[in-house]
Amino acid sequence: MIDQHLHTYFSFDSDAQFEDYLRQTTTPLVTTDHLELANPDDAGRDDMPDYAAYVAKLDRLHQQYPNQLLRGVEVGYYAPRAADLAAYVAAHDYDLVLLSVHHDGHHDYLDDSFKQADLQALVHTYYDKMLTAVQAVDYADVLAHFDYGLRIHSVTPAQLIAWAKPQLTQIFAAAVAKGLAFELNTKSMYIWGNAALYDLAIPWYQAAGGTKFTIGSDAHVTTLYRDHFAEASAQLQAHGVTHIVEYRHHQPTPCAL
Numbered sequence: 001m002i003d004q005h006l007h008t009y010f011s012f013d014s015d016a017q018f019e020d021y022l023r024q025t026t027t028p029l030v031t032t033d034h035l036e037l038a039n040p041d042d043a044g045r046d047d048m049p050d051y052a053a054y055v056a057k058l059d060r061l062h063q064q065y066p067n068q069l070l071r072g073v074e075v076g077y078y079a080p081r082a083a084d085l086a087a088y089v090a091a092h093d094y095d096l097v098l099l100s101v102h103h104d105g106h107h108d109y110l111d112d113s114f115k116q117a118d119l120q121a122l123v124h125t126y127y128d129k130m131l132t133a134v135q136a137v138d139y140a141d142v143l144a145h146f147d148y149g150l151r152i153h154s155v156t157p158a159q160l161i162a163w164a165k166p167q168l169t170q171i172f173a174a175a176v177a178k179g180l181a182f183e184l185n186t187k188s189m190y191i192w193g194n195a196a197l198y199d200l201a202i203p204w205y206q207a208a209g210g211t212k213f214t215i216g217s218d219a220h221v222t223t224l225y226r227d228h229f230a231e232a233s234a235q236l237q238a239h240g241v242t243h244i245v246e247y248r249h250h251q252p253t254p255c256a257l
């Protein structure tokens with residue numbers, strides 16, 4: 001099973017080396033480095049993977065390792081820069097594109113400043129941005145970490161139902177209409193402690209007609225490669241899911257759990 005959410009030094013916030021992932025596996029490897037424009041976590045800079053250097057690195061690794069090497073990117077949607085994001089993705093050849101909502105133009109949603117916010121209002125605003133992203137984007141394969149904006153907070157399952165079920169129902173309907181898979185982000189689930197929220201969201205996505213799932217560690221250090229994948233697989237199976245999907249040239253192929 002491919003870990004379909006990984007970062008390397010092509011991301012602004014990681015120093016991870018491809019070789020340290022490749023030493024751990026004989027399966028295909030796909031890295032999904034950040035495309036994050038007007039990034040508040042990087043002084044407002046436009047963080048764009050150096051695609052030419054990325055492909056050159058994959059070509060060199062191909063000479064040294066037997067693994068199939070796939071190309072991926074994690075797009076941080078930010079509405080004011082939607083056209084620039086679309087242009088970047090259109091100009092480069094990828095196997096896998098993740099769609100994320102990380103920041104509001106002022107702060108990343110992991111920033112401490114959000115801890116002062118009214119939690120219900122924050123959840124509503126975050127999912128408003130996510131719905132806009134899903135409706136606007138036509139180039140993504142996977143909706144990544146649906147709970148990113150909730151990670152630093154303690155939103156209970158009862159609160160998610162009360163505050164966000166209608167919005168998430170809309171988001172998942174739009175995601176299914178766009179063909180997006182739902183990501184089980186094991187960092188969110190088992191490091192940030194949101195596994196119970198995924199237990200709610202998985203059947204909501206299924207009720208919207210969604211059948212495609214991926215599992216991603218969101219590793220920024222290579223020790224977290226495929227972190228907690230057995231637990232995530234079991235959690236999917238508890239919802240009647242028998243396969244995840246793996247992306248090549250944006251085409252999903254099933255892989256048994």
Ligand SMILES: [Zn+2]
Binds near residue numbers: 074100102144145
């Ligand atoms: Zn992310």
